[in-house]
Amino acid sequence: MIRRQSLISALLALIVIVLLINIYTLIVFTIRGVNQDKYLPFATESKYLFYNDSIYSIRYKKSATGEINLLVPPDFTSKHVVSVALNILEEYHTLSRNEIKASAGYIHVVGRLSRVLSRAVTLVKQNLDPKAVWAKISQWPFNDLLRMTNMGELLTYANKAKILQAKNSKKGTQLKIEVLLEGDQLALFKPQWYPRDVKISGKAFSGKDRHFGEIASFYLNLILGYNVAPITAGRNVNLMTEIVPYASEQLKQTFYRESNGSLCFYGVCYYCKPEDVVCARENDVVEGSIVLMLDKKFKMFMSPWKRIYKDGKYAEWETDLNYCSKVLKDRSTSRRREIILDIVAIHVFDFLIGNGDRHHFEILRRNDPNANGHSRNFVLIDNGKSFGNPDEDFIDILTPLYQCCAIRHPLLAILKKFQGNLGRSLEVIGAVDPIQPILTPAHFRALDRRLNIVLATVQNCLKSPDRNVFGKVVW
Ligand SMILES: Nc1ncnc2c1ncn2[C@@H]1O[C@H](COP(=O)(O)OP(=O)(O)OP(=O)(O)O)[C@@H](O)[C@H]1O
Numbered sequence: 329m330i331r332r333q334s335l336i337s338a339l340l341a342l343i344v345i346v347l348l349i350n351i352y353t354l355i356v357f358t359i360r361g362v363n364q365d366k367y368l369p370f371a372t373e374s375k376y377l378f379y380n381d382s383i384y385s386i387r388y389k390k391s392a393t394g395e396i397n398l399l400v401p402p403d404f405t406s407k408h409v410v411s412v413a414l415n416i417l418e419e420y421h422t423l424s425r426n427e428i429k430a431s432a433g434y435i436h437v438v439g440r441l442s443r444v445l446s447r448a449v450t451l452v453k454q455n456l457d458p459k460a461v462w463a464k465i466s467q468w469p470f471n472d473l474l475r476m477t478n479m480g481e482l483l484t485y486a487n488k489a490k491i492l493q494a495k496n497s498k499k500g501t502q503l504k505i506e507v508l509l510e511g512d513q514l515a516l517f518k519p520q521w522y523p524r525d526v527k528i529s530g531k532a533f534s535g536k537d538r539h540f541g542e543i544a545s546f547y548l549n550l551i552l553g554y555n556v557a558p559i560t561a562g563r564n565v566n567l568m569t570e571i572v573p574y575a576s577e578q579l580k581q582t583f584y585r586e587s588n589g590s591l592c593f594y595g596v597c598y599y600c601k602p603e604d605v606v607c608a609r610e611n612d613v614v615e616g617s618i619v620l621m622l623d624k625k626f627k628m629f630m631s632p633w634k635r636i637y638k639d640g641k642y643a644e645w646e647t648d649l650n651y652c653s654k655v656l657k658d659r660s661t662s663r664r665r666e667i668i669l670d671i672v673a674i675h676v677f678d679f680l681i682g683n684g685d686r687h688h689f690e691i692l693r694r695n696d697p698n699a700n701g702h703s704r705n706f707v708l709i710d711n712g713k714s715f716g717n718p719d720e721d722f723i724d725i726l727t728p729l730y731q732c733c734a735i736r737h738p739l740l741a742i743l744k745k746f747q748g749n750l751g752r753s754l755e756v757i758g759a760v761d762p763i764q765p766i767l768t769p770a771h772f773r774a775l776d777r778r779l780n781i782v783l784a785t786v787q788n789c790l791k792s793p794d795r796n797v798f799g800k801v802v803w
């Protein structure tokens with residue numbers, strides 16, 4: 329009888345305990361819901377963390393008061409990834425509070441580059457034979473200063489050479505006009521869709537190409553010593569005199585005049601449609617980027633960190649912090665360590681320019697005379713999905729860096745050299761371009777913020793031995 333009674337009281341006590349725990353959890357979650365957001369599904373807490381249902385991937389966002397917050401989509405459940413992103417943010421705050429040691433190194437790089445580029449402009453005034461200028465493209469990628477002078481000439485000619493033929497480009501999915509320039513050089517003209525100060529939000533790959541982004545990325549690629557973006561310049565093209573008379577029938581058919589007199593066209597491509605038009609400003613002029621075609625055969629490399637272009641689904645790399653060690657173990661990728669270091673370099677660049685659309689990249693074939701040994705073989709061809717929003721930093725683009733915790737020393741050294749001065753440097757170099765200023769002041773400032781975030785990520789890696797799958801962080 330007594331045994332039965334104590335069993336009942338034990339049971340009652342248990343029920344009370346379970347009830348109390350439930351009530352406690354309910355209270356805690358309600359309070360959190362009031363203080364932060366209704367979505368908080370796990371215990372990662374920070375005053376900088378916000379759940380936001382208008383975004384589809386995690387990112388930092390600068391608020392109106394200048395504070396950097398971490399925005400996370402409500403259905404994103406990887407608390408490890410969120411907590412790493414918060415740690416990096418903390419590291420970033422520490423870094424931005426510290427006085428930056430003034431490094432004069434960047435001045436040399438910028439000075440040399442702008443001398444080389446402006447010398448080319450003077451050379452071109454002497455009216456060189458365009459064929460002779462185009463011949464120099466075979467030396468691309470240009471990895472020394474002497475050849476860089478040639479690149480300056482190529483840039484200037486990309487802008488001034490007469491267009492002899494124009495047709496729809498069959499490559500890729502976005503609107504591009506393939507033009508044949510005098511002297512027999514092919515180039516792609518991507519017209520302007522957006523003003524420089526557009527703010528695209530939503531997905532990391534949202535929106536159409538940004539012609540100014542393509543141009544800015546090219547110069548930034550030069551400044552940071554990658555030198556693997558195809559030669560790109562801004563160009564103002566008069567549609568009526570430079571395109572229409574030389575256009576293929578198919579392209580010409582997509583041109584028409586609005587009732588207000590402006591000349592518009594929509595082209596033929598995967599995403600081209602009559603209701604999505606590019607219209608000229610006054611005088612029938614359209615601004616755009618012109619990219620010289622490289623006469624090379626590339627190998628395509630699918631990135632293990634590519635996005636899934638489907639709503640409501642996350643790729644494995646987005647939620648699994650151990651993804652890098654899986655890629656590292658993947659036997660199908662020989663030389664995988666070097667390849668991952670290349671991928672980290674690519675993603676650092678893409679993070680700086682805000683390009684979340686690098687689904688694949690091109691590699692120079694080994695027998696290419698300009699292939700650079702076993703590393704730095706990649707080229708960065710399509711940089712149009714960049715500089716879409718100066719307030720947002722897609723921290724998930726840095727995933728290979730914070731998952732693998734490895735970066736090559738020369739790249740890290742150059743990033744440190746430009747700390748605090750990257751935006752200014754791009755502004756100076758970009759001033760040689762015919763459509764300068766290539767970016768808004770907000771974008772130039774964003775570059776320095778993002779550079780600090782990259783350095784903060786490296787700092788965070790140095791403090792996280794558990795993520796050190798490469799054995800050491802700096803290679
Ligand atoms: N300058 C270039 N030299 C050689 N090939 C090029 C050049 N630019 C583009 N290409 C080729 O054309 C393809 C499409 O170009 P690009 O990526 O710029 O177009 P896109 O419409 O933005 O394509 P996507 O939809 O894949 O993003 C590239 O993958 C590359 O193979």
Ligand SMILES: [Mn+2]
Binds near residue numbers: 500710712
């Ligand atoms: Mn593209």
